[in-house]
Amino acid sequence: MFALLDCNNFFASCERVFRPELAKTPIVVLSNNDGCVIARSQEAKALGIAMGAAVHLVRPLIQRYQVRVFSANFELYGDLSNRVFSLLQESLSPKAVEIYSIDEAFLDLSMLEPRLLVDFCQELRRQTHQWTGIPVSIGIGQTKTLAKVAAGLAKKNAYKPNPSTHSGVFSLATLPCHNDSQDSILAQVPVQDIWGIGFRLTPALQGRGIQTAYDLKYADDAVLLKRYGSTLLRTVWELRGTICYPLKTTCSVRKSIVCSRSFGQMVESFTDLMQAVATYTARASEKLREDGLQAGCITVSIRTNRFRPDEKQYRASHSIRLPVPSDDTPTLIQAARQCLEHIYQHGFLYHKAGILLQELTLLSARQQDLFEVPSEHSAVLMKTLDKLNRHHGHGSIRFASEGLTRPWWMKQSHRSPCYSSRWEERPRIQVQAL
DNA sequence: TCTGGGGTCCTAGGACCC
DNA sequence: TCTGGGGTCCTAGGACCC
Numbered sequence: 001m002f003a004l005l006d007c008n009n010f011f012a013s014c015e016r017v018f019r020p021e022l023a024k025t026p027i028v029v030l031s032n033n034d035g036c037v038i039a040r041s042q043e044a045k046a047l048g049i050a051m052g053a054a055v056h057l058v059r060p061l062i063q064r065y066q067v068r069v070f071s072a073n074f075e076l077y078g079d080l081s082n083r084v085f086s087l088l089q090e091s092l093s094p095k096a097v098e099i100y101s102i103d104e105a106f107l108d109l110s111m112l113e114p115r116l117l118v119d120f121c122q123e124l125r126r127q128t129h130q131w132t133g134i135p136v137s138i139g140i141g142q143t144k145t146l147a148k149v150a151a152g153l154a155k156k157n158a159y160k161p162n163p164s165t166h167s168g169v170f171s172l173a174t175l176p177c178h179n180d181s182q183d184s185i186l187a188q189v190p191v192q193d194i195w196g197i198g199f200r201l202t203p204a205l206q207g208r209g210i211q212t213a214y215d216l217k218y219a220d221d222a223v224l225l226k227r228y229g230s231t232l233l234r235t236v237w238e239l240r241g242t243i244c245y246p247l248k249t250t251c252s253v254r255k256s257i258v259c260s261r262s263f264g265q266m267v268e269s270f271t272d273l274m275q276a277v278a279t280y281t282a283r284a285s286e287k288l289r290e291d292g293l294q295a296g297c298i299t300v301s302i303r304t305n306r307f308r309p310d311e312k313q314y315r316a317s318h319s320i321r322l323p324v325p326s327d328d329t330p331t332l333i334q335a336a337r338q339c340l341e342h343i344y345q346h347g348f349l350y351h352k353a354g355i356l357l358q359e360l361t362l363l364s365a366r367q368q369d370l371f372e373v374p375s376e377h378s379a380v381l382m383k384t385l386d387k388l389n390r391h392h393g394h395g396s397i398r399f400a401s402e403g404l405t406r407p408w409w410m411k412q413s414h415r416s417p418c419y420s421s422r423w424e425e426r427p428r429i430q431v432q433a434l
Numbered sequence: 435t436c437t438g439g440g441g442t443c444c445t446a447g448g449a450c451c452c
Numbered sequence: 453t454c455t456g457g458g459g460t461c462c463t464a465g466g467a468c469c470c
Contacts, residue, residue, distance in 0.1 A: 100469090100470080101469075101470045102470070103470075104470075195468095195469080196467095196468065196469080197468085198467065198468050198469080199467095199468095200466080200467060200468085201467080201468085228467095229467090231467080231468080
């Protein structure tokens with residue numbers, strides 16, 4: 001038996017944890033560079049501010065309803081996310097929790113008697129809110145896909161005008177999978193709300209008369225497999241109660257690391273562009289070392305602003321395979337420079353750059369190279385660098401190639417403090433003497 | 435003026451092998 | 453008129469997720 005615990009309006013809820021006076025205020029959180037809306041509080045959703053909306057398009061709504069605007073603060077969200085998941089792992093067991101994303105976790109509840117499931121989840125929900133300040137919804141189902149469907153329904157119930165005490169938890173598991181009442185619930189769920197059905201599949205399925213989760217559950221396997229592949233078929237089987245996606249608790253080694261950002265202002269020169277690429281490479285290398293990995297391949301990509309069709313457009317990327325896998329920032333920056341030299345074209349206004357590290361291997365399982373000259377010096381230097389940056393914040397110690405003034409740096413005009421992860425930004429309490 | 439960032443998995447097709 | 457069959461590996465592109 002699976003449950004999906006989903007944090008409600010997560011980024012907006014995080015902003016409220018340390019600003020309780022904003023409990024009823026509409027809130028939006030913006031993407032890096034303050035470009036578009038990536039999270040909304042319930043009040044902001046009710047105002048009709050769409051997910052992903054460009055800020056300049058919803059500015060009138062923001063001003064009219066005095067919506068509180070925040071720049072994304074992923075350090076804060078990551079820290080609160082860890083607190084929520086630690087609590088789950090303590091309440092259940094680390095082996096029963098799969099951290100699926102920054103704000104969601106699948107839980108294996110097969111150790112509980114079915115009649116206790118809902119009460120257990122209610123208690124978990126209450127405790128999470130009390131201990132972390134984050135409101136959550138929980139869905140229960142025989143498979144992950146059904147638990148996801150249930151979580152969606154739980155969230156809807158939680159924000160009804162008069163939520164009942166049982167809102168915020170929804171179980172599909174108290175009903176057998178081929179029961180009419182479970183089917184009647186699935187018949188209310190639009191096909192695009194199912195986990196795994198995206199914006200491409202939705203119109204294709206609708207064109208075949210598949211409008212709801214119920215329609216998909218009873219669709220023809222052979223047709224779906226031939227036309228759409230095995231991934232969709234797994235989703236269908238999960239709707240029928242057959243587990244195709246077991247709980248993944250061992251954290252698998254990741255396969256790529258990306259660092260890409262759009263610029264605060266357009267960049268034209270090679271020097272400025274290289275500064276950005278060096279900065280992103282340094283950040284990605286840091287992540288690489290955090291996970292004890294080395295990269296065998298690096299890709300650099302650059303592009304102009306695709307939203308300005310009247311300007312000359314250009315996009316390109318180039319990859320280099322390193323002679324020996326590396327986690328050394330200078331080595332990777334050097335390779336990134338070669339990539340950029342390969343694709344840079346003078347005369348364009350660049351809007352975004354990114355780097356991608358691939359062919360990641362564990363440092364502990366590295367293949368020795370016959371001609372390699374091992375450098376212990378590098379390992380010590382990188383370790384020291386990471387320690388300093390962990391303690392004083394990202395980018396406190398940088399490579400000169402990352403630049404000093406950095407005019408291209410992203411805009412973050414409304415970032416809240418990292419209340420819970422930086423000493424100098426911790427909340428202050430003023431006590432007034434009576 | 436202003437439109438995100440970081441991931442995974444699957445499939446088709448080409449290149450190559452014997 | 454007719455031009456093998458079976459296999460692996462790699463890559464690009466497309467789909468999805470949050």
